[in-house]
Amino acid sequence: MTNYEQFLSRAGIGMRESAIRQMGSVLSQSVDMVSFAPGYPAEDQFPWQALTEIARELLDGADGAVLQYGPTRGYKPLRDATVDIMRTRGISSAVERVVVTTGSQQGLDIVARVLLDPDDVVLMELPSYTGAISAFRNVGASLVGVRQAPDGIDLDNLDEVYDRERRTGHRVKMLYLVPNFQNPAGLLMSLPKRLAVLEWAERRDVLILEDDPYRDLYFPDVSTEAETRPVAADDGAGRVVYLSSFSKTLAPGFRVGWVSAPPAIAARLELAKQAEDLCSGAFDQRVVYEACRRGLLAQHIPVLRAHYQMKRDTMVRAIHQHLPGRVTWTPPRGGFFLWVALDGLRGQDVMPFAQARGVIYVNGSAFFVDGSGHEFIRLSFSAPSPARIEEGVARLAAAIADARVATPATAVSASPASRATR
Amino acid sequence: MTNYEQFLSRAGIGMRESAIRQMGSVLSQSVDMVSFAPGYPAEDQFPWQALTEIARELLDGADGAVLQYGPTRGYKPLRDATVDIMRTRGISSAVERVVVTTGSQQGLDIVARVLLDPDDVVLMELPSYTGAISAFRNVGASLVGVRQAPDGIDLDNLDEVYDRERRTGHRVKMLYLVPNFQNPAGLLMSLPKRLAVLEWAERRDVLILEDDPYRDLYFPDVSTEAETRPVAADDGAGRVVYLSSFSKTLAPGFRVGWVSAPPAIAARLELAKQAEDLCSGAFDQRVVYEACRRGLLAQHIPVLRAHYQMKRDTMVRAIHQHLPGRVTWTPPRGGFFLWVALDGLRGQDVMPFAQARGVIYVNGSAFFVDGSGHEFIRLSFSAPSPARIEEGVARLAAAIADARVATPATAVSASPASRATR
Numbered sequence: 001m002t003n004y005e006q007f008l009s010r011a012g013i014g015m016r017e018s019a020i021r022q023m024g025s026v027l028s029q030s031v032d033m034v035s036f037a038p039g040y041p042a043e044d045q046f047p048w049q050a051l052t053e054i055a056r057e058l059l060d061g062a063d064g065a066v067l068q069y070g071p072t073r074g075y076k077p078l079r080d081a082t083v084d085i086m087r088t089r090g091i092s093s094a095v096e097r098v099v100v101t102t103g104s105q106q107g108l109d110i111v112a113r114v115l116l117d118p119d120d121v122v123l124m125e126l127p128s129y130t131g132a133i134s135a136f137r138n139v140g141a142s143l144v145g146v147r148q149a150p151d152g153i154d155l156d157n158l159d160e161v162y163d164r165e166r167r168t169g170h171r172v173k174m175l176y177l178v179p180n181f182q183n184p185a186g187l188l189m190s191l192p193k194r195l196a197v198l199e200w201a202e203r204r205d206v207l208i209l210e211d212d213p214y215r216d217l218y219f220p221d222v223s224t225e226a227e228t229r230p231v232a233a234d235d236g237a238g239r240v241v242y243l244s245s246f247s248k249t250l251a252p253g254f255r256v257g258w259v260s261a262p263p264a265i266a267a268r269l270e271l272a273k274q275a276e277d278l279c280s281g282a283f284d285q286r287v288v289y290e291a292c293r294r295g296l297l298a299q300h301i302p303v304l305r306a307h308y309q310m311k312r313d314t315m316v317r318a319i320h321q322h323l324p325g326r327v328t329w330t331p332p333r334g335g336f337f338l339w340v341a342l343d344g345l346r347g348q349d350v351m352p353f354a355q356a357r358g359v360i361y362v363n364g365s366a367f368f369v370d371g372s373g374h375e376f377i378r379l380s381f382s383a384p385s386p387a388r389i390e391e392g393v394a395r396l397a398a399a400i401a402d403a404r405v406a407t408p409a410t411a412v413s414a415s416p417a418s419r420a421t422r
Numbered sequence: 423m424t425n426y427e428q429f430l431s432r433a434g435i436g437m438r439e440s441a442i443r444q445m446g447s448v449l450s451q452s453v454d455m456v457s458f459a460p461g462y463p464a465e466d467q468f469p470w471q472a473l474t475e476i477a478r479e480l481l482d483g484a485d486g487a488v489l490q491y492g493p494t495r496g497y498k499p500l501r502d503a504t505v506d507i508m509r510t511r512g513i514s515s516a517v518e519r520v521v522v523t524t525g526s527q528q529g530l531d532i533v534a535r536v537l538l539d540p541d542d543v544v545l546m547e548l549p550s551y552t553g554a555i556s557a558f559r560n561v562g563a564s565l566v567g568v569r570q571a572p573d574g575i576d577l578d579n580l581d582e583v584y585d586r587e588r589r590t591g592h593r594v595k596m597l598y599l600v601p602n603f604q605n606p607a608g609l610l611m612s613l614p615k616r617l618a619v620l621e622w623a624e625r626r627d628v629l630i631l632e633d634d635p636y637r638d639l640y641f642p643d644v645s646t647e648a649e650t651r652p653v654a655a656d657d658g659a660g661r662v663v664y665l666s667s668f669s670k671t672l673a674p675g676f677r678v679g680w681v682s683a684p685p686a687i688a689a690r691l692e693l694a695k696q697a698e699d700l701c702s703g704a705f706d707q708r709v710v711y712e713a714c715r716r717g718l719l720a721q722h723i724p725v726l727r728a729h730y731q732m733k734r735d736t737m738v739r740a741i742h743q744h745l746p747g748r749v750t751w752t753p754p755r756g757g758f759f760l761w762v763a764l765d766g767l768r769g770q771d772v773m774p775f776a777q778a779r780g781v782i783y784v785n786g787s788a789f790f791v792d793g794s795g796h797e798f799i800r801l802s803f804s805a806p807s808p809a810r811i812e813e814g815v816a817r818l819a820a821a822i823a824d825a826r827v828a829t830p831a832t833a834v835s836a837s838p839a840s841r842a843t844r
Contacts, residue, residue: 008690060470105698275559
């Protein structure tokens with residue numbers, strides 16, 4: 001028998017499964033599971049009919065390039081369209097800065113490969129997005145957590161952590177941020193804080209990686225478009241690499257995102273992408289471009305805002321009804337997620353009962369690079385129907401009750417991991 | 423101004439542009455250029471009408487998962503279909519071994535990340551595929567060339583090179599092979615040699631990465647299906663990681679390839695892919711699966727064989743007519759490429775004249791990891807129409823004549839790079 005362990009690279013040995021994707025596997029094995037786990041957009045909101053029409057026109061054979069290999073940087077008209085989209089967000093980018101990616105996840109991965117050497121420090125919010133954690137870990141970067149305040153990252157802690165890392169001889173290269181309706185905490189970073197972070201990055205000679213998939217999905221009852229102004233919009237000094245995606249606003253089955261970076265970095269991102277997949281899918285890019293060009297996306301986004309706001313309301317109402325006083329959360333002002341603290345319980349303690357009751361979520365600890373966060377769970381309200389959201393929250397309430405019977409109340413404070421400082 | 427160079431990783435600094443993709447950029451800038459450069463399949467052979475019908479049915483909205491995120495390993499029925507395809511090739515794989523990839527290029531990339539540490543040695547044929555070279559280089563592997571014979575890799579040289587590398591303290595981890603209609607040399611490795619390579623890998627404790635995109639495209643006038651039996655088909659000891667793709671047989675605009683690997687490696691490949699793009703495009707995978715399930719692919723492949731055989735004939739005839747006795751080549755028995763030796767000239771010497779005459783190709787040196795190969799050029803006959811192939815060869819003949827006037831006849835033998843041993 002061949003011993004395969006001896007063939008694995010250090011990177012290969014170090015790779016870990018994403019907790020979100022793991023829950024996706026649990027989901028695919030069960031029929032009546034209510035899933036609050038992966039942040040999937042609502043399938044009944046995909047503009048099926050318009051997409052059918054676009055596909056029919058694209059596949060008429062008149063333009064062979066629709067199914068051919070294409071440029072690594074992406075289909076030029078689509079790159080131009082992303083420049084237009086960024087302009088509506090206040091960002092003046094140029095097409096030379098844009099690389100189309102196979103979903104935003106590829107953007108995270110190629111940025112990691114192009115910028116991060118092993119042991120380079122990336123500062124990440126506590127909590128932060130697991131897909132970014134995986135991409136940065138896979139190149140051996142050192143991920144160091146920074147506390148969050150209700151209006152986004154804690155600036156004092158940011159500089160403290162930076163100082164500590166520098167004093168211990170580490171190179172702090174990048175700060176990763178999701179300022180709009182953060183995955184998982186759902187927070188919206190305040191506008192003054194965005195400017196302060198930018199000033200800090202310039203002063204400390206650090207790059208900012210701004211990940212912005214949820215910007216369009218603010219909830220009009222409590223947020224305004226002005227409040228979602230990206231950090232990149234005020235980036236005079238060229239400190240920000242900006243990522244966004246069509247996965248949440250059109251459909252993730254077309255794997256189309258983009259990155260806008262200073263040209264010297266964009267050129268390297270292109271090379272990294274070239275070796276990863278040569279180019280993103282030509283057909284997918286054409287469909288997305290047509291959705292932009294025909295105004296489909298612009299018409300569709302307000303519908304999505306109302307839809308996800310309604311689902312947030314449904315989940316919040318159900319929690320008030322089924323879990324009064326037993327969990328705490330900040331109502332999200334946009335995005336897909338409700339970030340819930342289980343008072344006196346850990347997510348992993350509830351999970352077996354939740355699965356037995358027919359509901360899943362993601363344990364909060366998956367989003368903390370310092371080993372903490374066990375008292376949190378992330379609930380995605382985006383995909384299930386309102387009736388399923390209510391059913392799922394009722395099941396969750398039952399699972400929490402089961403867990404309280406089975407688990408001593410001191411479980412969280414006794415957890416050694418929650419005291420770790422990294 | 424921010425100094426971006428100081429932010430690049432060592433991997434980022436080391437990345438190089440693929441010569442093939444570079445020629446793709448040249449192509450996109452000119453209207454009347456005949457391109458023998460990228461190995462693009464013929465667009466008029468894509469089954470447009472059948473694909474339109476498949477797309478219409480998939481997008482009727484009945485199955486929301488068609489446009490949703492999907493499992494990282496790929497759409498399960500498609501993975502099953504690849505197992506069936508491999509069975510027709512003599513390979514008994516199991517679905518647990520299969521990971522769907524975003525084109526075969528992603529297979530190369532994730533194999534590199536999971537298996538290769540910096541300075542690990544990968545043995546590669548002289549010449550070999552540039553996309554593999556890029557993927558292995560990007561993880562810092564040391565690429566060492568092995569000579570080719572007309573029936574495939576030179577087994578004596580293979581063991582000599584292995585020995586030399588071992589003696590100098592290097593870990594030889596992998597042998598990369600394209601046994602069927604190799605890109606770029608077009609060679610078909612003989613069946614006895616395939617078995618011998620497998621025996622060698624077992625004896626030397628080396629893994630084989632077998633890249634097999636062209637297997638279905640053998641030319642019936644000079645090849646048989648039996649001659650294309652993959653190395654993986656006789657791999658009793660589990661030495662082979664096998665890659666293949668739908669890009670050459672259906673369409674590359676759907677980015678769908680697959681890897682079949684021993685389960686311990688497949689599990690790591692899944693994790694690497696997860697951080698690269700979460701999953702390949704759901705719609706693309708569904709289309710490809712439908713093309714398999716409905717028998718479209720099986721019906722279509724014999725048509726493609728005849729088509730590309732006809733184009734090979736066209737190119738060979740044109741070379742006989744326009745370049746009699748001035749270049750040498752082995753007629754390819756399948757695939758997309760004619761590998762041509764320019765007697766007494768280097769590809770790069772002809773290139774400026776070729777571009778001026780309106781024809782492009784890829785310089786052979788791009789395919790040699792030892793810095794040699796300057797006397798070769800790779801001509802892809804797959805994409806241009808027969809008339810354009812004839813026109814392109816006429817232009818190439820004129821460019822070679824131009825270059826002979828401008829270049830001393832000793833240019834090749836005087837080139838120091840061609841004497842390098844690595």
